[in-house]
Amino acid sequence: MILDQHKNTAIITQEKATIVELVKKIQALYPKFKTNNIIVCLTTLSKISLSEIVEFLELSNTHRASKLSFVIVSDKVDLDEMPDEIVVVPTIQEAYDIIEMEDMERDLGF
Numbered sequence: 001m002i003l004d005q006h007k008n009t010a011i012i013t014q015e016k017a018t019i020v021e022l023v024k025k026i027q028a029l030y031p032k033f034k035t036n037n038i039i040v041c042l043t044t045l046s047k048i049s050l051s052e053i054v055e056f057l058e059l060s061n062t063h064r065a066s067k068l069s070f071v072i073v074s075d076k077v078d079l080d081e082m083p084d085e086i087v088v089v090p091t092i093q094e095a096y097d098i099i100e101m102e103d104m105e106r107d108l109g110f
Helices: 019-033 050-054 057-065 092-108
Strands: 002-006 009-013 037-041 070-073 087-089
Touching (some): 002 019, 009 019, 019 057, 057 070, 070 092, 087 092
Parallel strands (some): 009 037, 070 087
Antiparallel strands (some): 002 009
C-alpha cells in the first residue's frame, strides 16, 4: 500500500495485497486520514469483482457520513454493476473531478 497526500486528499494505491487485506489496512490507519477526502487507486490490480468492491462499502459509508468524499479508481470493473453507494471511476482525474463536484455540493448545502 502506497499512501500519498495531495492537498486535502489522501491517495491510497494498492499494488500487491488482496482487497480484503487493503480494506483492513485502511481501517487500521483510518485515524491518519479521516479528515481528508480519500481516493483508493486499484489500477495496478487485475480484474476486480463486484464482491471485492463491496468490501469497501462500510468504509465508504462511514467516510461519506463525515461529509468527505471516498472514491475508488479502477478501469477493470464493470461500472454498470457497481452499487450507487460506492463511487467508482476509471481514472484518477475523474476521481478528482468527483471530489470537486461533491465539495461544491457540500458548500451549497446539498
